[in-house]
Amino acid sequence: RGTTPLFPNLNGQKPEYLMVQLKAFRDGKRTDPTMAPMAIALSEQDIADQATFYGVLKYKDPSTGGSVSRSRLS
Amino acid sequence: RGTTPLFPNLNGQKPEYLMVQLKAFRDGKRTDPTMAPMAIALSEQDIADQATFYGVLKYKDPSTGGSVSRSRLS
Numbered sequence: 001r002g003t004t005p006l007f008p009n010l011n012g013q014k015p016e017y018l019m020v021q022l023k024a025f026r027d028g029k030r031t032d033p034t035m036a037p038m039a040i041a042l043s044e045q046d047i048a049d050q051a052t053f054y055g056v057l058k059y060k061d062p063s064t065g066g067s068v069s070r071s072r073l074s
Numbered sequence: 075r076g077t078t079p080l081f082p083n084l085n086g087q088k089p090e091y092l093m094v095q096l097k098a099f100r101d102g103k104r105t106d107p108t109m110a111p112m113a114i115a116l117s118e119q120d121i122a123d124q125a126t127f128y129g130v131l132k133y134k135d136p137s138t139g140g141s142v143s144r145s146r147l148s
Contacts, residue, residue: 005090014136016079030104059133062088 007034012059018051081108086133092125 010018024030025039026047042050084092098104099113100121116124 005088006094007088008091009087012133012135013083014079014081017082020080055137059086059135061086061133063129 009060009062010054011057013054015051015055018054019047022047022050083134083136084128085131087128089125089129092128093121096121096124 021030022039022042025032025035026042028036095104096113096116099106099109100116102110
């Protein structure tokens, strides 16, 4: 997740923001060829769960990667 | 910036992502009542500057605030 330059880093993002954006993707108010198919079938609970999940994950600096393999080295 | 729950934390976000989204707001491909008026007059250089600016700022945990006054206390 968040591994390509065009995908935003979501770890540590605000849950309320993530919920609004996920609902916007699901409901067609925000369009994106990657996100729309993933969001279309989400329930309210799914969205709340996802938003909470990313919100509690620790931010990783995209410029330094923060990938699993890199983390394991430190 | 990033002070209300519905505004995303942009500090440390990927510049490439920010550029694409700013252009989408400017060009009407992504709609938002707050962002659209701010983005409408941005030049390509403005957008690149903004994206770089937020990209290099250090991430601040939204749950702990990270406001100026709080930082000054630590």
